[in-house]
Amino acid sequence: MATAHKLDCESAANDCRFVVQSEDEGEAIELAKNHMKEVHGKDYTDEELQTEYLQSV
Numbered sequence: 211m212a213t214a215h216k217l218d219c220e221s222a223a224n225d226c227r228f229v230v231q232s233e234d235e236g237e238a239i240e241l242a243k244n245h246m247k248e249v250h251g252k253d254y255t256d257e258e259l260q261t262e263y264l265q266s267v
């Protein structure tokens with residue numbers, strides 16, 4: 211089975227149930243970045259998202 215890249219926003223922002231999951235790591239990061247910016251008003255770099263929040267499942 212292919213590895214999926216997942217970001218569970220609840221671990222970054224309390225009370226947010228947003229989850230990104232994609233087999234494409236770049237896509238997962240981009241979706242997560244847009245969500246963080248639009249919903250939480252926070253700017254994360256690709257690297258921060260990748261190293262601190264993205265999980266492989």
Ligand SMILES: [Zn+2]
Nearest residue numbers: 219223226228
């Ligand atoms: Zn969120």
